[in-house]
Amino acid sequence: MKKMKNSIKLMLAAVICALGFISTLQAQEYQKGFRLGFGLNTGYLTGDEYSVGLGADARLQYDVSKKTSLAFTTGYTHFFKDNLPDDGFIPLKMGFKSFLGNKFYVLGEAGAALGVINDTGNTFLWTPGIGYATRHIDLSVRYENYNEYLTNQVALRLAYGFSLKKKNR
Structure with a gap:
C-alpha cells in the first residue's frame, strides 16, 4: 500500500507540473462536432472500506455550441482496500459540460457503476x-x-483529447 501512496504523490506532482504547462497554452478552440478524450484518474475515498481509487476512462463529447457539450464517459475504476480484496467497476455515464469562459467548465454526469469484482x-x-x-x-x-x-470519491482526472472532425484541406 505504501507503493500505491507514493504513486499517488508522484501523479499529483505530475498534475501540478501539467497545470503550469497548461497555463501557457492557448484557449481550446471549439467546432461543432465530436471530440474524444482518454483520461487517468486518482481519487480520495470518503468511506472506511477503501483506501484509494485509480482508474482510466474514455469520454466521447459532442460540442453543440462553443460553450456547451454533451458527454458519454466509460472506463474502469479500481478501489484498493487495506488487507482485504479490492473492488472494481465500470462506470457508464452521460451528461453535459458547460464552459464558464474560454478554459474553465462545469460538468454534470449521471449513470451506473457496474461492479466487476x-x-x-x-x-x-x-x-x-x-x-x-x-x-x-x-x-x-x-x-x-x-x-x-x-x-464516495473525490477524484482528479488528467486527460488528452482531440477532435474527430476532419480538417478541410
Missing part, C-alpha cells in the same frame, strides 16, 4: 465536477456519489 453489484452514480481544458489537455476534479457502495 467480488460481486460488488451495480449502483446509480452521479458526478458533478469542475475543470480546465485546452485544445488537447483536460484537468478536472469531481465528486462521485455511488448510491449503493460504502464509499
